[in-house]
Amino acid sequence: MVSGAVIEFSHLTKRFGGVAAVDDLSFRVEPGVVTGFLGPNGAGKTTTLRSLLGLVRPTSGSATFDGRPYAQLADPLRVVGTALEASSFHAGRSARDHLRVAAAAAGLPLASADAALVKVGLDSVARRRVGGFSLGMRQRLGLAFALLGDPGVLVLDEPINGLDPEGIRWIRELLRAYAAEGRTVLVSSHLLSEVQQTVDRAVVIARGRIVYQGDLAAMSAGGGARVRVDAADRPALGAALAGAVVAAGADGFVVTGLEPGEIGLRAHRAGVPLTLLAPERDGLEDVFLHLVGADPAAAHAAGGDAVGPSAHGPGEVRR
Ligand SMILES: Nc1ncnc2c1ncn2[C@@H]1O[C@H](COP(=O)(O)OP(=O)(O)OP(=O)(O)O)[C@@H](O)[C@H]1O
Numbered sequence: 001m002v003s004g005a006v007i008e009f010s011h012l013t014k015r016f017g018g019v020a021a022v023d024d025l026s027f028r029v030e031p032g033v034v035t036g037f038l039g040p041n042g043a044g045k046t047t048t049l050r051s052l053l054g055l056v057r058p059t060s061g062s063a064t065f066d067g068r069p070y071a072q073l074a075d076p077l078r079v080v081g082t083a084l085e086a087s088s089f090h091a092g093r094s095a096r097d098h099l100r101v102a103a104a105a106a107g108l109p110l111a112s113a114d115a116a117l118v119k120v121g122l123d124s125v126a127r128r129r130v131g132g133f134s135l136g137m138r139q140r141l142g143l144a145f146a147l148l149g150d151p152g153v154l155v156l157d158e159p160i161n162g163l164d165p166e167g168i169r170w171i172r173e174l175l176r177a178y179a180a181e182g183r184t185v186l187v188s189s190h191l192l193s194e195v196q197q198t199v200d201r202a203v204v205i206a207r208g209r210i211v212y213q214g215d216l217a218a219m220s221a222g223g224g225a226r227v228r229v230d231a232a233d234r235p236a237l238g239a240a241l242a243g244a245v246v247a248a249g250a251d252g253f254v255v256t257g258l259e260p261g262e263i264g265l266r267a268h269r270a271g272v273p274l275t276l277l278a279p280e281r282d283g284l285e286d287v288f289l290h291l292v293g294a295d296p297a298a299a300h301a302a303g304g305d306a307v308g309p310s311a312h313g314p315g316e317v318r319r
C-alpha cells in the first residue's frame with residue numbers, strides 16, 4: 001500500500017477585493033477513496049485547490065497535507081501530484097522533453113518521465129511536439145506531470161474536461177486504482193455526471209460555501225425516491241395521491257415521499273387502476289442542481305439534515 005496523506009481544509013477563506021470566492025470552507029479528504037470536489041462554474045473550486053497548493057494566499061484559514069502546508073513539504077512532487085487547469089506547454093517541445101525537464105528540476109530520475117508517459121498512454125507520441133497535441137492529449141500530458149513523482153496524493157482540477165468517452169473511462173479506472181492503492185485522490189468537476197461513476201465521496205460547493213459533503217450514494221438517496229405514476233382517470237389518481245404529487249405532465253404525475261408500494265395501495269383503495277408505476281432512480285443530477293441552487297427542499301430530499309453552519313459530519317447538508 002502507498003500512504004496517502006489526509007488533506008484538511010480548515011475555515012479556508014479567500015477574498016478577491018470584497019468578494020469571497022471561498023468562504024469559510026472546512027472539510028477533510030481521506031486516503032483510499034476518490035473524493036469529488038463539485039460545484040458550478042465560479043463556485044470556488046480552482047481557488048480552493050490553488051490555495052491548497054500554495055499558489056493562492058488564503059485571506060484566512062488553512063489547507064494542509066497531514067498537518068503541513070504545501071510550502072512546508074520536504075519533497076512536494078513525491079507527496080502531491082497536481083494537474084491544474086490546462087497547463088501551458090511549449091508548443092515546439094516534445095512531451096518527453098517537458099517531463100524530463102520537470103523530473104530533473106524536481107530531482108527525480110529521468111526514467112520517471114518515460115514511466116509517466118506509459119501510465120497516461122502517451123508513450124507512442126512521446127517524441128512528438130506538444131503543439132500538435134489534441135485537447136485530450138494535453139489533458140493526459142498534464143496528468144503525466146501529476147504522476148511523475150509517484151505521489152501518494154493526487155489533486156486534479158477538472159481532469160476529465162475534453163476527454164472522449166474512452167478517455168473518461170480510462171481516467172476513471174486510473175483514479176480508482178490509485179485510491180485502491182491507499183492514495184488520496186481529490187478531483188474537481190463542474191459536471192456531476194462526469195464524475196458520478198468515479199467518486200465515492202462528494203464535497204459540493206456553491207458560491208464558495210459547502211452545500212453537501214458525504215457519500216455520493218447518500219446524496220441521491222432522497223432525491224432518487226421519485227416515482228412516475230399514471231392512470232386513465234387522472235383526477236381520481238391525483239385525489240388518491242393528494243399532497244405527494246410534485247409535477248404533472250403528459251406522461252403522468254411525479255410523486256415524491258411515497259414508496260411505489262404505498263402508491264399502488266392508495267390507488268387500489270381508491271379504485272384507480274394504474275397504467276404506469278415507475279421509480280425514477282436517477283435523481284442525483286436533480287439533487288445536485290437543487291443543492292448548488294441552494295434550494296432548501298432539495299437539501300432535505302438529499303437524505304441529510306439541513307444543519308447549522310458549525311457542524312461538520314459525514315453526510316451532512318449545509319446551507
Ligand atoms: N485572481 C482572481 N481575481 C479576482 N477574482 C477571482 C480570481 N480568481 C478567481 N476569482 C473569482 O472567484 C470566484 C471563484 O472562481 P474559481 O475559478 O475558483 O471557480 P471554479 O469553481 O474553479 O469555476 P470553474 O468551474 O469555472 O473553473 C469567481 O467568481 C472568480 O471570478
Ligand SMILES: [Mg+2]
Nearest residue numbers: 045046047157
Ligand atoms: Mg475552475
